[in-house]
Amino acid sequence: MKNRFLVALGLVSAAFLFLAACSTKSDEAASGKKVITVATDSDTAPFTFKKDNDFKGYDIDLINAIFDDSDTYEVKFVTTAFDSILTGVDAGRYQIAANDFNYNKERSEKYLFSDPISKSNYAITSAKGVSYSSLDDLSGKSTEVISGSNYAQVLEEWNKANPDKEEIKINYASSTTGLTTRIQHIESGKIDFILYDAISSSYLVKDQGFDLTVSNLEDTIGGETDGLEYFLFADSQEGKELQEFVNERLKDLHEDGTLVELSQEYFGGDYVSSLK
Missing domain, CATH: 3.40.190.10 (Periplasmic binding protein-like II)
Incomplete structure (x- = not known):
């Protein structure tokens, strides 16, 4: 009886895993793209905040512009406490951290940084x-x-x-x-x-x-990185691929004036033209 129960339990578990896998494949097939989860605390205006339950802010709109029309990726945003953002990146729950992140030595030893996206004091x-x-x-x-x-x-x-x-x-x-x-x-x-x-x-x-x-x-604090803002990624192969994709798009958006437009809209001035 015990063996029959274990066999039955195993079959149920296998069926559950199969259905879960099918569901995941269906979700991926529906868009044909890889979903990139972007974490923010939604409480650091004007970089990231919520308005009528919609994600808004400079970081949010810039991420949307970066991934707009991508054949490979689509993004979704999640709100979490600030000190849970990077632990979520560590665990693989989030692929990008977008929350007015600045540079420091400890982060640089553990995470990949995008090219700078704004400069403040x-x-x-x-x-x-x-x-x-x-x-x-x-x-x-x-x-x-x-x-x-x-x-x-x-x-x-x-x-x-x-x-x-x-x-x-x-x-x-x-x-x-x-x-x-x-x-x-x-x-x-x-x-x-x-x-x-x-x-x-x-x-x-x-x-x-x-x-x-x-x-x-x-x-003067932090030398050349003083006041610069970045997106952060896991120091992994996936993180490196995302970093490369994001940086290429940032160059395009810098050249076509999108960064300046977003800076004017959210910051009330040009905090991007001096970026290298």
């Missing part, structure tokens, strides 16, 4: 009438960051490099705590500032009507 958002233009100005001040972000690393490195000064008070927010919420904490007096990119900071303060000050950071 670091900026400091603070209370109305209070302006900070240097990291030194932030000594003794408080902020909120997402652990593992470039902005967190910049502040952490300043604290390490300046043991003789009062440290910047870094509070680590949940990955689900969006930039809007953290900026609201400046208005409420919970924190003193937010370090972020100038494009996002200026956009959000204006779009949400915050009565705050946004100042460009005058310090």
Whole structure:
């Protein structure tokens, strides 16, 4: 009886796997293309956000332009917490990470980067009438960051490099705590500032009507990669193929003016013409 049960269970499992495989093949055959899943947190306007349940933003529209009319690929977008994006790339759930990603050494050792897709400066958002233009100005001040972000690393490195000064008070927010919420904490007096990119900071303060000050950071951070934004891929054969495809399309979109148009639409200015 036990053997019969095991045989029956095996047949059911085999049938399930067969049907699942057929379903997958049908999905692929329907479009004849490979589906590329793009991960974003949908909470980093104007790079990526949701509007009426639709994915919007500079990164989103640029991805759509890159894969438009592709005979090989079609894309779908998924929303996930920021700190789950790259772990999802590691696990193969996502093929592209699109979320205003900047360069850092740790990422470069693990992931492939596209050619840069925009260039912004670091900026400091603070209370109305209070302006900070240097990291030194932030000594003794408080902020909120997402652990593992470039902005967190910049502040952490300043604290390490300046043991003789009062440290910047870094509070680590949940990955689900969006930039809007953290900026609201400046208005409420919970924190003193937010370090972020100038494009996002200026956009959000204006779009949400915050009565705050946004100042460009005058310090040079990161050398040649300072302020550059990228798409990220897994360091795999599939990732290399996608990287090559995306970079070729980026060249075309740079030459035909699409990048400038998207930059003007979402950033209110040209943040792409200086890209190499």
